Amino acid sequence: MHALCGMERAASGTALAHVFAGIAFPYGDVQARWQLVLDDPSAEVIVDELDGQLVGYAAYGDGWLRHFGVVPEHWGSGRAQALYAAVLERATAAGSPTSHLWVLVDNHRAHAFYRRLGWHDTDVREQETFPPYPLKTQLNRPLSGDQRSIAADLSLSEQRHVSVRGAV
Numbered sequence: 738m739h740a741l742c743g744m745e746r747a748a749s750g751t752a753l754a755h756v757f758a759g760i761a762f763p764y765g766d767v768q769a770r771w772q773l774v775l776d777d778p779s780a781e782v783i784v785d786e787l788d789g790q791l792v793g794y795a796a797y798g799d800g801w802l803r804h805f806g807v808v809p810e811h812w813g814s815g816r817a818q819a820l821y822a823a824v825l826e827r828a829t830a831a832g833s834p835t836s837h838l839w840v841l842v843d844n845h846r847a848h849a850f851y852r853r854l855g856w857h858d859t860d861v862r863e864q865e866t867f868p869p870y871p872l873k874t875q876l877n878r879p880l881s882g883d884q885r886s887i888a889a890d891l892s893l894s895e896q897r898h899v900s901v902r903g904a905v
């Protein structure tokens with residue numbers, strides 16, 4: 738739990754520095770959301786490990802991508818894309834392909850990332866529950882084509898993904 742929250746703080750704290758300017762990162766809320774995921778038997782958590790260090794995290798289930806990120810040191814490296822491919826592959830194999838997610842409206846890098854991967858914005862908006870109560874938007878992904886081959890195209894051969902539940 739501590740490791741997952743730490744990675745999310747590093748990733749989101751950097752990506753959303755302009756949103757949380759002058760405001761403490763909502764660590765308690767993030768921790769509570771991870772607890773919900775870890776307590777939910779329909780949710781899966783995988784982490785990306787590099788040289789014994791955890792560098793990426795993903796939580797998904799019931800068609801939703803619930804947490805996703807890579808620590809800033811590895812942005813632009815392709816690791817996020819490969820982690821995303823692992824999510825797609827595992828969720829599809831489990832019979833519940835990932836096709837919805839929430840992302841803050843002002844998370845520009847994440848929007849560019851998901852857009853490139855075929856996600857599109859919807860007009861579903863909600864305000865976050867923590868200060869400064871930023872707006873989030875729902876992105877959807879069409880479920881068509883051969884998801885497994887898309888996932889294979891994106892994956893990095895040296896990447897190691899580990900399923901976790903409560904241990905990190």
Ligand SMILES: CC(C)(COP(=O)(O)OP(=O)(O)OC[C@H]1O[C@@H](n2cnc3c(N)ncnc32)[C@H](O)[C@@H]1OP(=O)(O)O)[C@@H](O)C(=O)NCCC(=O)NCCS
Pocket residue numbers: 748749752805806807808811812813814815816817818838839840841844845846847849850853
């Ligand atoms: C979202 C995330 C996983 C993407 O991983 P990444 O390694 O940064 O992604 P990439 O570098 O492959 O792609 C990022 C895209 O954003 C673009 N980009 C970079 N900085 C940007 C900025 N400030 N504004 C807009 N776009 C930007 C890049 O050019 C690239 O777009 P392209 O594919 O059209 O060239 C990663 O940035 C992250 O962990 N962010 C923090 C956590 C987060 O926001 N998670 C998503 C919550 S739903």
